[in-house]
Amino acid sequence: MKSIFAIVITLMIFSCHNNNKKDSHRETILTKTDTPAKEQPNFKTVEQMEQYRQRLLDSNYSFLDKMLDTVLKAANQKTQEHSFSGKIDTALFGYKDMYATYEFGNIFSNDKKHLLVKRFINEYSTYSGSLYSDIYLLRNNSFEKVAADTVTETFEENFEDLNCDGFRDYVVNSYSGAGCCPRSADNGYLYKRKSGDFVFVDFFNRESNCPDKVFYETSYGYNYDIEVYKYKWVGMKKVLLESFGPTFISWDLNKNPKTYTKIIYPSGKKLILKNAPAEYRKLKIFDYFEIK
DSSP states (O other), rough: OOHHHHHHHHHHHHHHHHHHHHHHHHHHHHOOOTTHHHHHHOOOHHHHHHHHHHHHHHHHHHHHHHHHHHHHHHHHHHSSSOOOEEEEEOOOOSSEEEEEEEEEEOOOTEEEEEEEEEEEEEEETTSOOOEEEEEEEETEEEEEEEEEEEEEEEEEEEEEEESSSOOOOEEEEEEEESSEEEEEEEEEEEEEEESOOOOEEEEEEEEETTTTTEEEEOOOOOGGOEEEEEEEETHHHHHHHHEEOOOOSSOOSOOSOOOOEETTTTTTTTESSSOHHHHHTSSSSGTTSSOO
């Protein structure tokens, strides 16, 4: 009888011990010192709020760096593979949508392999997020960074043959949240086939026309306060051919242009035209020249 009683007591103690372990383990999982909600801040001054915000920024940016290191460590173990891709996600930090994607292989040409790492973070729930792009070239069985880009506004990234040379380039487009007029800004990374690295070129309100190797950009504005610039690719360089826009007469924005001015480069010859040429009328930006 005593032995049975002893066994019962032992099982009760063991059960309590296990329950305590489970409770302790659950508390450890739920308690995340890097989660802002657990800090329950009580701000008394603007300075305290700014200090708190800066701590979150430092914490999140530190983790973004760790994500990049994690991708590179994993990629260095797979350099012999033909291609691979993946994603690193986290829900442990303060800001939403913090994650990284990576892609390895013949991204830009068949004779060289690159690793493209894209890290995303949404710093404020009511604001657009940020994109950190890093491109590495696999050279001598190790990764060498050959391009990097950061954009903190509304963005879209893709591959495009910018200079019409038959090879894909990397493009990051951003669009400012404030302004009266078209404001599309492109960061272009032109792929250099021989070396495997890139040439940076920026654009503003770009409209392309391959395979003629011609493209257009504009100044910022509308009606009489806007110009279109026509360029042509010469290798990796954009060469200005001409500018075109409404001839300024007055600041009456309720009138359509009476004439247009075209300047030929590099001579600087100026032409006054009664009608806009067809190549400019077909541009999307041309709608800003005339009152509908």
